[in-house]
Amino acid sequence: MSDAIPLAPMPLAARAPGKCILFGEHSVVHGGPELLLAIDLYLQVGMSGAPEFQLAGDAAAARAHPYLNEARRMYWDEAYGGVEVEPVSRIPRAAGLGSSAAFCAAVVCGLSAARGGVERSLLAERSFAVERAAQGVGSPGDTSAVVGGGYVAINAGAGAILWELTDGERSWRVRRVVDPGWLWLVAYSGVPRSTAEAVRSVNRRLQAPDGAELLAKFAEVATLGIEAVAAERREQIGPLLDENHRLLREVGVSHPRIETLIDAIRPIAEGAKVTGAGAGGSIVALLRPGHEVDALRRTRAVGGRGYIVRASPNGARLVTSGR
């Protein structure tokens, strides 16, 4: 079966998974290695032809939505009329779990399907272009994970190359990493944050004299993490997550509520860290096996929202009937 998105007339539905970052967020923006997985929490959009663009029945909301506007400007032709977009999502918003990337990928998947279909590598390129235009900063890590599904490594590793993307200044090579089948805890602190603001503040921090040294440490940890996941050396992962978290704290993107969450699950975790842009947002933890329910309880007790996730085998796709 081809992995391309086929031609599909509207009305149609498209869905994309969320994501979490195991190693290398922020340093990936500067070309460093990163490891992500698409997670099995999904966002779905229903799309049908309409006289004008609407978001959940609201034309003003569609006009005010930066991601929808960029998708429509870049990958739609108003000669086809408008589109009514109906989103529904299990991915918490502004939490570092990929809701923006999933929205971009699902919307671009639907628009591209209606206009004749699209190769998956081009869907990754388009989804990144939309997210980047709307956010103004960032890497193609998130959009690559939600389009590729499973585990993906950026700028490192030995797996098959899925695609290579550029912003004109930097380029990022995206590879497949085989899913080791592990469960993860992701837990939202309840503190929403802006990816763009966090990226800009880390960029400023990295201008300091020790910036290059910090980037080298991020790269070292992520490279070891990618190798350990690819080789299923689980016992190495926890300490590397902890080390990556120390570096993220050093560049200023932890938060008191994040530290509280990590402290709450530390007794039952092999390792834990901020995932995503941070400064609030979420953590990811590798739990000691058998402690999943306890982790949800501990997360709730400190005001967080926990999810036990594993890799989504599929990236963005049309929701179709049939076998």
Ligand code: PMV
């Ligand atoms: O949007 P978030 O919270 O998943 O952060 C994305 C990861 C960063 O490395 C901070 C930014 C990027 O675009 O790679």
